[in-house]
Amino acid sequence: MYFLGYDVGSSSIKVSILEGQSGKIAASATSPKKELEIFAAKSGWAEQKPDTWWQNAKAATAEVLSKSQVDPSDIKAIGISYQMHGLVLVDKNMQVLRDAIIWCDSRAVPIGEKAAKEIGGEKCLKTLLNLPGNFTATRLKWIKDNEPDTYRKIYKAILPGEYIAMKMTDKICTTPSGLSEHIMWDSSKDGLSEMMLKYFGFEKDFYSEVVPSFSEQGQLTAKAASELGLKAGTKVTYRGGDQPNNALSLNVLNPGEIAATAGTSGVVYGITDKPVYDSKSRVNTFVHINYSKEKPRYGILLCVSGTGILNSWLRSNVMDNMDYRSMNELAAKAPIGSEGLSIMPFGNGAERTLENKDIGAQICGLRFNTHKKQHVLRAGQEGIVFALNFGLQIMNSIGVKVSKVRACDANMFLSPLFGQAFACVTNAVVELYNTDGSAGAARGAGVGLGFYKDFSEAFAGLKSTRTIEPNEKICPQYKAAYDNWLEAMKKITG
Numbered sequence: 001m002y003f004l005g006y007d008v009g010s011s012s013i014k015v016s017i018l019e020g021q022s023g024k025i026a027a028s029a030t031s032p033k034k035e036l037e038i039f040a041a042k043s044g045w046a047e048q049k050p051d052t053w054w055q056n057a058k059a060a061t062a063e064v065l066s067k068s069q070v071d072p073s074d075i076k077a078i079g080i081s082y083q084m085h086g087l088v089l090v091d092k093n094m095q096v097l098r099d100a101i102i103w104c105d106s107r108a109v110p111i112g113e114k115a116a117k118e119i120g121g122e123k124c125l126k127t128l129l130n131l132p133g134n135f136t137a138t139r140l141k142w143i144k145d146n147e148p149d150t151y152r153k154i155y156k157a158i159l160p161g162e163y164i165a166m167k168m169t170d171k172i173c174t175t176p177s178g179l180s181e182h183i184m185w186d187s188s189k190d191g192l193s194e195m196m197l198k199y200f201g202f203e204k205d206f207y208s209e210v211v212p213s214f215s216e217q218g219q220l221t222a223k224a225a226s227e228l229g230l231k232a233g234t235k236v237t238y239r240g241g242d243q244p245n246n247a248l249s250l251n252v253l254n255p256g257e258i259a260a261t262a263g264t265s266g267v268v269y270g271i272t273d274k275p276v277y278d279s280k281s282r283v284n285t286f287v288h289i290n291y292s293k294e295k296p297r298y299g300i301l302l303c304v305s306g307t308g309i310l311n312s313w314l315r316s317n318v319m320d321n322m323d324y325r326s327m328n329e330l331a332a333k334a335p336i337g338s339e340g341l342s343i344m345p346f347g348n349g350a351e352r353t354l355e356n357k358d359i360g361a362q363i364c365g366l367r368f369n370t371h372k373k374q375h376v377l378r379a380g381q382e383g384i385v386f387a388l389n390f391g392l393q394i395m396n397s398i399g400v401k402v403s404k405v406r407a408c409d410a411n412m413f414l415s416p417l418f419g420q421a422f423a424c425v426t427n428a429v430v431e432l433y434n435t436d437g438s439a440g441a442a443r444g445a446g447v448g449l450g451f452y453k454d455f456s457e458a459f460a461g462l463k464s465t466r467t468i469e470p471n472e473k474i475c476p477q478y479k480a481a482y483d484n485w486l487e488a489m490k491k492i493t494g
Contacts, residue, residue, distance in 0.1 A: 001451065002026065002075045004061075004230075005442030008053050008082040008160055009242065010102055011035045011264055015060040017068050017075070018442035020451055023461020025439055027068035031059040035312075039099065044106035044349060044358060047099040050088050050163050057164060061228045072230045078168070078220070079238035079445030081245035081437040082161030084181050087139040092155045094166060098147070101139045102160075104265070104305050106350040106358050108138035111145075113356070119199060121279075127188050127195060129180075129298070131281035134350055136182040141200045157182075157206045161239050168228075169218025169236055174208045180287035181241055182207075187275050190293050213240050213289040214448035237448030240289040242437055243267050244299055249440025250406040250433055251459040253290050253297065258405045260422075260430075262412035265348070266307030266388050270300045270400040282353045283394050289444075290455075300400050302391035303352055306345040306361060307384050308411055313347070314380050318373065328415040331377035336421075336474060337481035338375040340365040342488045343383035353391040354493060364488040382478075384412065385421045386485040392426055404429045408436050409465045419468045424475040425482050430468040 001020040006013065012035065016028040036056070039047045065072065089097040101107075115132040116124055124131050132138055136159065144151045156172050159181060166172050179185040179192060184207065186193040192207055211217055217236045225232040240248060247259040247269050258270045273296055277285045288297040311324070319327055346354065347361030363379075392402055405422075409432035412418045423430050443458045452458040 002070050003077050003079065003442040003445040004075050005079045005438040005440065005445060006057060006081065006164065007242070007245070007437035007441060008057065008080065008164055009264070009437070010038065010048065010083045010104070013053060013056040013060050014436065014438040015057070015064045016436070016438035016442050017064055017070055018439060018446070020446055023443070023459070026070055027064050028438060029060045029063035029067060031056040031063065038102070046102050046105040046349065048102055050096050050100050050160070053160065053164060054167050058227055061230070065229055075230060075234055076451070077235050077237040077445040077449040079441035079443070079448065080161045080164055080236065081240055081242050081441040082159060082164065084241035084243060085136050086160040087136050088158050088160060088163040089143065089150065089154050090156050090158065090163070090166070091153050094170065097150050097153055100160065104349040105139065106134060108142045109134045109350050109356045111141050112138040115199060119195070125277050125279065125281070127186050128183050128193065129187050129275055129277045129285035130183055132183055132196070133281055133284075133352070134356055137184050137196055137200065140202065144201070154206060156208055158208070159241070161241070162208070165217055165236055165239060168220050168224045170221050171218035172208045173211050173217055175211060175213045175239060176287045176291055177213055177240060177244055177289050179207065179210065185287055187287070214238050214444060216448070235449060238441060238444030240441070240444065243269050243301055244286065244289045245437050245440050245444070246408070247271070247299060248289055248444055249408065249435045249437055251455065251462060252406055253288070253455055258402055260405045260407040262307050262384065262407070262418070264308045266304040266384055266412070268302040268388060268392060268395065268402070268405070270395060270402070272298050272300060272400065274298070276300070276398045278394055278398055280355055282355060283391060283398070284352065300395055300398070302388065302395055304345065304384065304387045304391065305348040305351055309348050310343070310345045310361065310380050310384060311412065314377060318376060324414070327377055328417060330374045331381055331415070332417050334374040334378040336477040337484065338379040338382065339370055340367070340484065341371050341375050341379040342485045343379045344489055344492065345380070345383045345387050353387070353394065357493070359492060362492055378417065381412070381415060381418045382421055382481060383485065385418065385425050386482050388422070389425045389482060390486070390489070402426060402428050404431065406431045406433060408432070409434050410436060420471060420474070421478055423468045423470045424478040427470055427475070431464050432466050432468070433462060434465045435462060
């Protein structure tokens, strides 16, 4: 028996097939081979075409089936992970009304600020666990205010993963975790927020039936099965946003457990059983995928939007498309602290840890007679680590303590420099695993189907690839470099 997992990101769509009994990945595939295009008609905007996700999901499915030679009839369930906070609008015929506004779009920041002021920040935090901020609901309000013709045609306002599930099943449903992403989940009432519906003037019908993250959420239609090369009737049994799903991929489900990822954006995600929150919403609290009223689980999410995208920008614009391994080797030739050069990696829209300010990326302390390419590369990697640690101090202030972190052995963690800098600056042991979002979604599908009796059984096949411990000989140098970076940032932000 096999399970199929989809990870619908803003860079690509990855698909994995998991063999249920062994818990091993039979094959994986990614499409496209280059990063998906993000459209920015104005500064701070970010949009993608949902149909592009679907077309690449089809291409990746065809490739993974070819690689694995698995009979589609042996695939019993599908799980879906997706980029969080995106807004997809569909009409009554389930046709997309406009391009999706995705997670790194900043246009709705003023709407969120106004909502927090008018509703009251404390009231928002106690009911929503966040300030309205720059999330899916505020993006929908932007549509209402600026594109009334589109707004009038809306049947459902859905997340990217709900769009993919809709294309597969012709059914639209959401989850508590999904509504929490919208900032439309009332934690005090365990349901859709009437307060936000009333404030924004949204139709209640814009939001779909709420089902558990691990449950049957529809079956493949004959049309979708034909397009994907799968068997009609295959069940969709799990769905989760990319960061909760990344935590699932690493078996991070219970209080005190911490997951991290360093892809396009960088995230640290800690689990608690208490509805705690940051008073300024610089880190965000969401309902976790294994939440229930009887056994509450919340994910405290720290996000630095400019992470791997900074490394990618350096590769394309400074390093003449040098491969990442060579970039990592060159960066390691510069000393810790990059001889006073600091980079603020805040160039991918509004940053939550900076109270939704969009200060752009900054290079500080550049000396023309001292600094070379290796210094810039090292300062970029260190700057990402320092920005994450800055956010971790906020998490620590609300009771999320970090001593051990689980992460996928991928993306920025492939850099030895990055991994050691992260361990030193955070003073945490980092456990790396050979898994990813699509593998996690496939395991989630097995849980949702009921194939696994519990989560421990689902993760029996998950093994750590390596561990990074703080190197006490060099940690003081990293901490001094962090202090230098922090001073530079304070001058910028005031």
